[in-house]
Amino acid sequence: MAMKFSSLTSILFTFGLIASPLGATLANEADLQQLTNASESSDLAFDIVKSLTIEVGPRIAGSEGDKKAVAWAEAKLKTLGFDKVYKQPVRVRNWSRGLAEAKIISPYEHSVVITALGGSVATPKGGLKAEVLMVESLEALQQTPPEDVSGKIVFINKKMQRDRAGKGYGPVVVGRSQGAIEAARANAQAILIRSVGTDNSRFAHTGAMRYSPDVKKIPAGALSNADADTLEAMFDTTNPVTMHVNMQAKEHGWQTSYNVIGEITGSEKPNEFIHLAAHLDSWDEGTGALDDGAGVGIVTAAATLVKNTLGQPKRSIRVVLYANEEFGLIGAKQYTKDNADTLEQIIVAAESDFGAGSIYQIDTRFAAPALPFAKKLEKALKPLGIKLGPNTATGGPDIYMLPAKGVPVVSLRQDGTYYFDYHHTPNDTLDKINLDDIRQNQTAYAIFAYMMANSDVDPRPAPELEPAQ
Amino acid sequence: MAMKFSSLTSILFTFGLIASPLGATLANEADLQQLTNASESSDLAFDIVKSLTIEVGPRIAGSEGDKKAVAWAEAKLKTLGFDKVYKQPVRVRNWSRGLAEAKIISPYEHSVVITALGGSVATPKGGLKAEVLMVESLEALQQTPPEDVSGKIVFINKKMQRDRAGKGYGPVVVGRSQGAIEAARANAQAILIRSVGTDNSRFAHTGAMRYSPDVKKIPAGALSNADADTLEAMFDTTNPVTMHVNMQAKEHGWQTSYNVIGEITGSEKPNEFIHLAAHLDSWDEGTGALDDGAGVGIVTAAATLVKNTLGQPKRSIRVVLYANEEFGLIGAKQYTKDNADTLEQIIVAAESDFGAGSIYQIDTRFAAPALPFAKKLEKALKPLGIKLGPNTATGGPDIYMLPAKGVPVVSLRQDGTYYFDYHHTPNDTLDKINLDDIRQNQTAYAIFAYMMANSDVDPRPAPELEPAQ
Structure with missing residues (x-):
């Protein structure tokens, strides 16, 4: 039934044959213009990131920085006028990187820049020394006879390709997560990977890695791309390549962190939520400006601008700043579990977690009857250079589990051409954020949130995705 | 007399009215084409830099790396077929950086990336703690009442501007050299400067600094530009900004290093030299690929290509790989002193020490009678996109003292737009060199060396420069 109605309205809309039945309470153009103007003269998203990165800085889950970030977020949301601000406890693992150093011993001595992958065990005190086996990829490692691997330091030397949508990440990141x-x-005694990053610099890129209960936990690190080049060049000689690796990562047990949540309660349908997400934690080496200070700034600023410019929305806008995204989406899993009974109240969810590059496309995951509204979103976002993409959005990492539970999502897709130059490195700092670009994000999220909150559109339930063919 | 002749020939040449009296033995176009073809199919300059950076790596004056570099250079010049290869001892100071760490304590705690400036004394063991005084420039520091400076850590927060010719360097580098x-x-207790570099990254840029015998030696360091931004942001609050700085640099006394010299002896005028320069030393944190592995590769490859492609030149080509450029041009000063009696044998000198960006201009410092030859150089270099600049070249750092002694110089001016992103940082590594660009340099130097070595042109003596107006 819904399907039939949807198909019909969809066709009629497509050809402009009927006025939108959904548009009855839709924001008018003057409102949108007012919101855009307000956003375009506001540095709020940038200022929030600045505040977070300067006043808190690095905030790996469970650390002192993480605790500071939670307090900062609560205070910030209150200051900005969210009428409900609360925390949801999340048990998180607290791991610290410690010393991470390595040296090529032969054929030519070189100190190289490495970092521990997140969750790695330590080497023995003082490090370990072994011959290096270079392989092209995780697959190549799987195909190498075990006797050639045994006792060695494995070096997976796969380069990530630059791409606007970050498509180079998936094929390379498996080596990081599964390599050990x-x-x-x-x-093998240990594993080092070429950094999963598109820069050529001497910053190593960290990121989560996994162990399997059926095999030994071995130390896992990443070499900077420049140092991976150096190591690769060592294989030009016929001499064995040997290295010394010393990593002193530590587990500090479990800590309590928090999802920090701020709501602007809706005037007409307070129990229908526009769910805007980002994650509060970051890795420890940079200040987490792009990942995900930017997202925190964008969604928080967008909700604030809607309220400050156009007043209380009809539906509620909920900003969720998730705990511990980096280390297994722990905050998101907790949220989904704790709120299992009320997920149906979420009209739509969106997450900003891909830096601060400008948005070029909005993908949706709407039930068919709401697809005409996607067109309306496109029309409203068009002045920002954003076009409508397919109805196959997966949402961001912290909301990826929601569509399977019927929660519609959108992906406001950002230009990630340079995102992986800085991702998970000490170089992820405020200066990497372009003010115009983050403001464009802020405006887009504000328009999206406002339109969703002030209409009757119901994109629920999110459709299942067809499997890739 | 010479002047009259020069003026006349210059005019006649300019209007193409006479054939070149200098052109009697000048290389013909077929030779130049052959040389160009050989260079364009050769990776030699790049391969030399690769060999130096991979097999030796960092090579600060007087270090083990420096000793390796000297042995490497001797062996490389011999292998490439230079018929005379010899070393000239140079006494160099051996300073080591040691630990360099800093933390902002208040108003918000932050670990920041610093490096010691070259030659800095250490802080007390365990570091020092003080309030920070931020000033805009060296001049602003000079104008600050001493009572506002006393006991503080001075922070000179002057940003370097990006420029193709590197014009942003001079106005900022005075803070580095004179700030302490x-x-x-x-x-003041110590001084930190914003890095003299055009990047926004978390690499701090080192570089030489000076002390004065009439004042105390205080520790001097540089903050990465990203961390300088962070420190600057701390001054948004009204609270005092305090820092902890710990630098454990050490002097290891004087060592012997060497200028390494390779010659291709001329067939007709072995005592007339085309002097091609670069410096062999580097700072300690990167592998000195741009500064100055590139120069070593370019001038060595150029001379080798001339010999291998067109045989023994008529004049000698001398490649001088200077010791200890970074720390006071010590090798160059030694060379000039030891060879004071034979500098007149140098027909022309050129140095490559500005990275590996493509050359866009050749400036000369020729006596007037040789200016028509500059036009010939321009014609030969034009296919590489190089035009003739003014007759006011100063040469590179290691040869800047030669014109005052009558030695003509040229400056083959490289595109330095990105040079100062990497200069004096751990990030100065091989991957920053573009193969096409360094090959263009190699070809240009080969053409220049060949034309100078196979003509009768005599640009001596170098004219005095008129003072800037």
Whole structure:
């Protein structure tokens, strides 16, 4: 039934044959213009990131920085006038990186820049020394006879390709997440990967990695791309390449962190929510400006601008700043579990977690009857250079589990051409954020949130995605 | 007399009225084409830099790396077929950076990235803690009442501007070289400068600094530009900004290093030299690929290509790889002193020490009678996109003292737009060199060296420069 109605309205809309039945309470153009003007003269998103990165700085889950960030977020949301601000406890693992140093011993001595992958065990005190086996990829490692791997330091030397949508990440990141398992299966002593990043610099990129209960936990690190080049060049000689690796990461047990949530309660439908997400935690080496200070700034500023410019929305706008995204989406999983009974109240969810590059496309995951509204969103976002993409959005990392529970999502897709130059490095700092670009994000999220909050559109339930063909 | 002749020939040449009397033995176009073709199919300059950076790596004056570099250079010049290869001892100071760490304590705690400036004394063991005084420039520091400086850590927060010719360097580098003197004069405890670099990254840029015998030596360091932004942001609050700085640089006394010299002896005028320069030393944190592995590769490859492609030149080509440029041009001063009696044998000198960006201009410092030859150089270099600049070249740092002694110089001016992103940082590594660009340099130097070595042109003596107006 819904399907039939949807198909019909969809066709009629497409050809402009009927006025929108959804548009009855839709924001008028003057409101949108007012909101845009307000956003375009506001540095709020940038200022929020500045405040977070300067006043708090690095905030790996469970750390002192994380605790400061939670207090900062609560205070910030209150100051900005969210009428409900609360925390949701999340148990998080607290891991610290400690010392991470490495040296090529032969054929030519070189100190190289490495970092521990998140969650790695330490090497023995003083480090370990072994011959290096270079492989092209995780697959190549899987295909190497175990006797060639045994006792060695495995070096996965796969380069990430630059791409606006970040498509280069997936094919390379498997080496980071799975490499230690595969290397340990063949009895390697340790694993180093070429950094999952598009820069050529001497910053190593960290990121989460996994172990498997059936194999030994071995130390896992990443070399900066420049140092991976140096290591690769060592294989030009016929001499064995040997290295010394010393990593002193530590586990500090479990801590309590928090999802920090701020709501602007709706005037007409307070129990229908526009769910705007970002994550509050960051890795420890940079100040988490792009990942995900930017997202925190964008969604918080957008909700604030809606309220300050056009008053209380009809539906509620909920900003969720998730705990511990980096280390297994722990805050998001907790949220989804704790709120299992009320997820149906979420009209739509969106997450900003891909830096601060300008948005070029909005993908939706709407039930068919709401697709005409996607066109309205496109029309409203068009002045920002944003076009409508497919109805196959997966949302951001912290909301990816929601569509399977029927929660519609959108992906406001950002230009990520340079995102992976800085991602998970000490170089993820405020100066990487362009004020015009983050303001464009702020405006887009404000328009999106306002339109969703002030209409009757119901994109629920999110459609299932067809499997890739 | 010479002047009259020069003026006349210059005019006649300019209007193409006479054939070149200098052109009797001048290389013909077929030779130049052959040389260009050989260079364009050769990776030699790049391969030399690769060999130096991979097999030796960092090579600060007097260090083990420096000793390796000297042995490497001797072996490389011999392998490439230079018929005379010899070393000239140079006494160099051996300073080591040691630990360099800093933390903002208040108003918000932050670990920041610093590096010691070259030659800095250490802080007390365990570091020092003080309030920070931020000033805009060296001049602003000089104008600050001493009582406002006394006991503080001075922070010179002057940004370097990006420029193709590197014009942003001079106005900022005075803070690096003179800052410790001026800060100590007003009894500061230490000085930190914003890095002299055009990047926004978390690499701090080192570089030489000076002390004055009449004031105390105080520790001097540089903050990365990203961390300088962070420190600057601390001054948005009204609270005092305090820092902890710990630098454990050390002097290891004097060592012997060497200028390494390779010659291709001329067939007709072996005692007339085309002098091609670069410096062999580097700072300690990167592998000195741009500064000055590139120069070593370019001039060595150019001379080698001339010999290998067109045989023994008529005049000698001398490649001088200077010791210890970074720390006071010590090798160059030694060279000039030891060879005071034979500098007149140098027909022309050129130095490559500005990275590996493509050359866009050749400036000369020729006696007037040789100016028509500059036009010939321009014609030969034009296919590479190089035009003739003014006759006011100063040469590179290691040869800047030669024109005052009558030695003509040229400056083959490179595009330095990105040079100062990497200059004097750990990020100065091989991957920053573009193969096409360094090959263009190699070709240009080969053409220049060949034309100078196979003509009778005599640009001596170098004219005095008129003072700037």
